[in-house]
Amino acid sequence: MSKHMAGMIDKPLTLAILSTGLAVGVVPAIAAVPEFGPVTTSPAGLHAHAVRIADLNGDGKQDLVVANALDNTVSRLLGNGDGSFGAKADFATTSPEPKSIAIGDLNGDGNLDVVTANQNFPKGVLGPGSVTVLLGNGDGSFESGVGYSAVQGAHEAAIGDVDKDGKLDIVVVGWNEANVAVLKGNGAGGFAAPVKFPVGTAPHSVVIADFDGDGNLDLATANHIETTGTVSLLLGNGAGSFQTKQTPSVGSQPHSIRSGDLNGDHIPDLVTANDASNNVSVLIGQGDGTFATRVNYAAGTTPKSVFLADMNGDGHLDILTANIYGNYPTLKHTGGDTVAILLGNGDGTFQPKAEFIMGQGPFSVVAGDVNGDGLPDLATANWHDATASIRLLGNDLAVNLADTPDPVAAGGNLTYSAQVSNKGPFAASGVKLSITPAVGSSVQSSGGCGSSGSALVCNIGALPAGGTASRTITVSPAKAGGINALASVSAAQYDANPGDNQASAVTTVSGSTATPAPSSKPTPAPTAPPKGSPAPSASPTTHPSPAPTSTPTPTPTASPLPQPGPTLSADLSVSLRGPQKLKLHSAGAVARYVVTVRNKSGVAAALTSLRFEFPAGLQVLASPAGCAESAAGGLVCDLGTLPKHWYKRLSFKFRAGQPGEFTSAVTTSSAAASDPDDTNNSALKLTRVR
DSSP states (O other), rough: EEEESTEEEEEEOOOOOOOOOOOEEEOOOOOOEEEOOOOOEEOOOEEEEEEEEOOSSSSSEEEEEEEEETTTTTEEEESSSSSBBOOOOEEEESSSOOEEEEEEEESSSSOOEEEEEEEGGGGGGGOOOOEEEEEEEESSSBBBOOEEEOOOTEEEEEEEEETTTSOEEEEETTTTEEEEEOOOBBBSSSSSEEEEESSSSSEEEEEEEOSSSSSSSEEEEEEESSSEEEEEEEEESSSSEEEEEEBBOOHHHHHEEEOSSSSSSSSOEEEEEEETTTTEEEEBBBBBSSOOOOEEESSSSSEEEEEEEEESSSSOOOEEEOTTOOOOSOOOOOOOEEEEEEBOOSSSSSSOOEEEESSSSEEEEEEEEEHHHHHHHHEEEEEEEEEEEEEEEEEEEEEEEEESSSSSETTTOEEEEEEEEEEEEEEEEEEEEEEEOTTTOOEEEEEEOEEEEEEEEEEEEEEEETTTTEEEEOOOESSSEEEEEEEEEESSOOSSOOGGSSEEEEEESSSSSOOOOOOOOOOEEEEEEOOTTOOOOOOOOOSSSOOOOSSSSSOOOOOOOOOOOEEEEEOOEEEEEEOOOEEOOOOOOEEEEEEEEOSSSSOOOEHHHHHHHHTTTEEEOOOOTEEEEOOOOEEEEEEEEEOTTTTEEEEEEEOOOSEEEEEEEEEEEEEEEEEGGGGGGGEEEEEEEE
C-alpha cells in the first residue's frame, strides 16, 4: 500500500446507505482494511457541498447528483457503469446555496426526484431558507424546480413518510432556527406549508428512523452550536407530529448525523461527525427511543459528513467521515483531504480509523456501486475542487507462474504451474486464469482449460477471500532459445492492485537451431539518452556485430534471442506500455505499444536484441526499422550495441479485429554479455478489447 501522509492508508472503500443510514449491497468476506483504486474526479459546480448516488435514468447504472452552493445548481452526472461518468448537466435551484440532497419518488411516477435544502446566505446576508423540489423525467433530466418555505439557514433535508399516508414528506433543519420543519407531501410532488418542532441550537443535520419500535418514524437532529454538542430525539405519533424524548450529549459541534444498526440487535443506533472535536460519537439505541451514553472515536480532522456502510464485507456497518482538515472557506492545502473509515466490530465498537486521500475540501461522503461489480465505491463532493471524487472499492487477486524443467530440451515437455490467490477482502466471482505459452509451443496437456486464440483460459469461478486455486498445463517448445510464457487473472470485481494480476516465466530451451542470415539493414543508431545521462561509452564491445553478407536481403530476417555470453556482465531491463482497454469499431481496434530497453550497467551491451511476442488475434500494422517477424512467431528486433547507461525506445502498432483479452510480452538480452539480474528482462501487457 502507498502512504500519502503519516498514518494515512491509500486504499479503496465502498457501500451505499439510505436516508436512514442502513447499508445495502454487502458482499460476504473477511474482515480487513478496504482496498481502493486511485482517485478519479469529475467536474461538478462551484463549492460542491453534497453528493448522492442513484440510478436517475433507469439504465441499471448508478449516477451522481451534486449540490453546488455557489453556483446555485444541482449537477447530474450519468454513470457509464464502469466507475466513470459523463459530462455534467446543471439544474437551477429556486434559492441560493443548496447545501444538501435527498432523493426519492415524490409523485409516484416511478422516477426519482431530488430535494435540496437551500441556505440562502449569499455574501453574508441571510435570507429565508427553503427547499427546492426537482421532479425527475426518468431520463436523468428534471423539470424546473419548485421552491417551498422551510427554516432559516436551511442546511439538510431528509425524505420519509412521517404521517403514514403513503406519501413522502420532507423534513428540514437550518442553523439559524432551533426548529425542525415538516412539509407534508400530497403524493403529486407538491408540499404543504412547514410545521415546526423545537430542537437544539443551530441544527445542521437530520435523520429519520423508528427509534422506539412503534412503527412510527422519528427524528434525530445534530445541533451544531452547543457547548458540548447535542442530539435532539423527537418521537413521532404517526400523524406527522413530534415531541422531544431525549437530548443526549455528543462531541463538540456535531455537523452530520446518520442512523443504522451498529451492534446487530435490529435497533437503530446513531453516529455524529463532530467537526470541532475531530471525532465521531456513537450512541447505541435502547429500543425505547432513548440512547446509551456516547462513546467517541477519533476521526479525521474537521469531519463534516458521516456515512454508514459495510466497507469490508464482514456484515458489520462501518463509519465513514469526510474530513476537510480545516480546509474552508478560503484555506486550501495540497495533497488532498481524506475520508476516514472506522471498521465496525459488530458489537457497536469500532477499530481505529484508516484515512484515504480524496479531493480538496470534501464536505460530503457516500458509498454505492458505481462500476457494477457488487462492491460499494466511495464518492465525495469537494468544495475547493468543484468536483466529485470517486475511488473504486476492490479485491486483490494475484497470480504466480512457475516452469519446470528449466532448461528444457527442444521438443521436450515443459510444465507450467499457475496459482491464483484471492488476497481479499471480498469473495471473488467469475475468476478466470489465462495462460499464454510462447509462440511455437504445442500444447500437450491443457489441464482442463479451454483454448482461446493463443491462450488457454481456465474458468475458476468463485474464490473466497484468502482462497487459492491452481492449474497446470504442459507444452512442448519447438526451437532453442529463450521463451516466455504469460499468466493473467481477472474476476467480476474491480481489482484495486492490478500490479500482481500478471506473471511470466522465462525458460531456456536447449538444442540446435539453424543459424539465421544476418540482417541486411544497418544497425539502428542509439536514441538519445535522457537529459543528464552520461555520454555513451567509447569502449569497444567484446563481440562486434557481424558484417553484412555481400547480397543484402530485401526484408530483415528475424533471429531467435541469442544466449548470453560469459565474457561481460550488463544489466538490461525492459518495460512495455500500452492500452488496458480498447473499444472495438468496424475497422477494428488499434493498439499502440511503447517498449523501452535500458542498459543500466557501466559497460556497453553488444548484440542486444528484443523479442516482442503477441497473440494471433493481433495484426502488426507498424514496427521500427530493424524488427522483423520470426518464423517461430512474434517480432525480433536487432538493437545492436546499447552504450552504458543508455536506453532505446521503440513504438509498435497493432490491430485487433475481434473482442477478447490479448496478452503481449517483450524480452531483451545481449549475446555478448551475461545479465546479473534477469528479473527485469521481460515485461507483459494485458489489453482487453470490447
